[in-house]
Amino acid sequence: MQVSHTNRAVSASFSDPNLVSSAGLVPIMKLAARAGLATLTDQWLSVPTDTGANAGLKVTALVGGMVAGADSIDDLTVLRHGGMRKIFSNCYAPSTLGPFLRAFTFGHVRQLDAVASRFVRGLAAETPLLVHDTDGYVFLDVDDTIIEVHGHQKEGSGYGYSGVRGLNAILATVKTDLSAPIIISQRLRRGACGSPRGAARLIRDALATIKRLRGADTARVLFRADSAFYGHASISAALTAGADVSVTARMDPAIKRAIGTIPDDAWTAIEYTNAIYDEGSKTWISNAEVAEIPFTAFTSRKKAEHITGRLAVRRIPELNKKNIDQPTLFDTHRFHAFFTTSTLNTVTADKTHRAHAAIELVNSDLKSSALAHLPSGVFTANAAWLVLAVMAFNLTRAAATIAGNDLARATTATIRRKLVSVPARISSSARRVTLHLPENWPWEKPWTALFNQNFRPRQPAPT
Numbered sequence: 001m002q003v004s005h006t007n008r009a010v011s012a013s014f015s016d017p018n019l020v021s022s023a024g025l026v027p028i029m030k031l032a033a034r035a036g037l038a039t040l041t042d043q044w045l046s047v048p049t050d051t052g053a054n055a056g057l058k059v060t061a062l063v064g065g066m067v068a069g070a071d072s073i074d075d076l077t078v079l080r081h082g083g084m085r086k087i088f089s090n091c092y093a094p095s096t097l098g099p100f101l102r103a104f105t106f107g108h109v110r111q112l113d114a115v116a117s118r119f120v121r122g123l124a125a126e127t128p129l130l131v132h133d134t135d136g137y138v139f140l141d142v143d144d145t146i147i148e149v150h151g152h153q154k155e156g157s158g159y160g161y162s163g164v165r166g167l168n169a170i171l172a173t174v175k176t177d178l179s180a181p182i183i184i185s186q187r188l189r190r191g192a193c194g195s196p197r198g199a200a201r202l203i204r205d206a207l208a209t210i211k212r213l214r215g216a217d218t219a220r221v222l223f224r225a226d227s228a229f230y231g232h233a234s235i236s237a238a239l240t241a242g243a244d245v246s247v248t249a250r251m252d253p254a255i256k257r258a259i260g261t262i263p264d265d266a267w268t269a270i271e272y273t274n275a276i277y278d279e280g281s282k283t284w285i286s287n288a289e290v291a292e293i294p295f296t297a298f299t300s301r302k303k304a305e306h307i308t309g310r311l312a313v314r315r316i317p318e319l320n321k322k323n324i325d326q327p328t329l330f331d332t333h334r335f336h337a338f339f340t341t342s343t344l345n346t347v348t349a350d351k352t353h354r355a356h357a358a359i360e361l362v363n364s365d366l367k368s369s370a371l372a373h374l375p376s377g378v379f380t381a382n383a384a385w386l387v388l389a390v391m392a393f394n395l396t397r398a399a400a401t402i403a404g405n406d407l408a409r410a411t412t413a414t415i416r417r418k419l420v421s422v423p424a425r426i427s428s429s430a431r432r433v434t435l436h437l438p439e440n441w442p443w444e445k446p447w448t449a450l451f452n453q454n455f456r457p458r459q460p461a462p463t
Helices: 025-034 037-044 055-067 074-079 094-102 106-126 199-212 232-240 253-260 346-367 379-403 412-420 444-454
Strands: 137-148 165-175 182-189 220-225 244-248 276-278 283-285 289-297 307-317 333-340 424-429 432-436
Touching: 025 037, 025 055, 025 106, 025 379, 025 412, 025 444, 037 055, 037 106, 055 074, 055 094, 055 379, 074 094, 094 379, 106 182, 106 199, 106 379, 137 199, 137 346, 165 199, 165 346, 165 379, 182 199, 182 379, 199 220, 199 232, 220 232, 220 346, 232 244, 232 307, 244 346, 253 307, 253 333, 289 346, 307 346, 333 346, 346 379, 346 412, 379 412, 379 444, 412 444
Parallel strands: 137 220, 220 244
Antiparallel strands: 137 165, 165 182, 244 333, 276 283, 289 307, 307 333, 424 432
16 A cells, blocks of 8 residues: 555645544444433432533443543543534533543442443343353353552552552453353452452342343353452352352362362363364373362351362373473372362363453453543542443443444454444435445445444334
């Protein structure tokens, strides 16, 4: 590709009042309206004074700006260019939205959490957001991540387990074997906060939301987490709510003793790094093996709080770190154990548990989009920003499921590039607005599917 050298090709003028850079916002924000974003916000959010007036419109503007790529309050000016006012009403300025966020208290953040949980239910009712096999599990994954910040003016920031100065965000995602993850619960916490703090309440809220999603009211749920959440509070909260658990166990003396009781003939080779499948014996030839034994967790607590399940263990040969050319005299292994109450067999349970790592992709996705920054020095404003970022993530994912299967599992950046950041020229005739989109746009078909789905007439309610 070479730039044309004619004079007219190199001139530029920012003067077109009928041009927009993110025409994909039109069907996506229509989807948000159909899912009830503004209505739910007006119903549940009560920020006082004139700063909190028109909360539904302001939250919609914040979410729309994040869908378009805003990762700071100043970036929300993306809503105020060209012909945006011709296709959207109330395109608020950053100077209005910033004070709105800073007016939040902890109670208002919890109100916004209520909006987010109901909004994702509305999205699930409008789109095939969560498709699952009736015989399989719906997976609830919980993990926390550090959002790095700089400077001492960020309220609540500190050095946590990662050694990075930041704030701690804990997320709960839900996914199936047939659909990509969506976020159904979230909290922002102090940077020095321990991972399991408040996790039990988050798990209860997340499981309650799952039961209200379309098609998931009778689904079996498997709660998955790493060893930071191997505690009685988190596991009992999941079991009490009706879910099975699959949680990495810390290598404490009780776990080590249990692993030592596994007989040598109980290990089964699994598909793992460098594994080879033998067609003759129909088995895997692999250095990684799994086994399981019955196990009762938390026996140091009173008997009524003991939890019975299975301890599944994966072992991998320990390499000689000093001289890899000379093998060790005795076989030594590294062990990875997790506690589970699921009905899956040992091999399947191990493979399913390892898939918990999918939540790391969600963490990365958020931190490469709306959570690239926490824009305020006020902790509650940043907590509200996290909730809004989650709503923008779920809205983008819901739009992708309508557009087509090839985008349903794509990252937010890919969906934005193909569906949102589409330039368009606006024309009006007979009180009808028309968007003129680029000719030969490579993703015309999914964009059109998204547009047609959200601008279809609503079906009348059954009598």
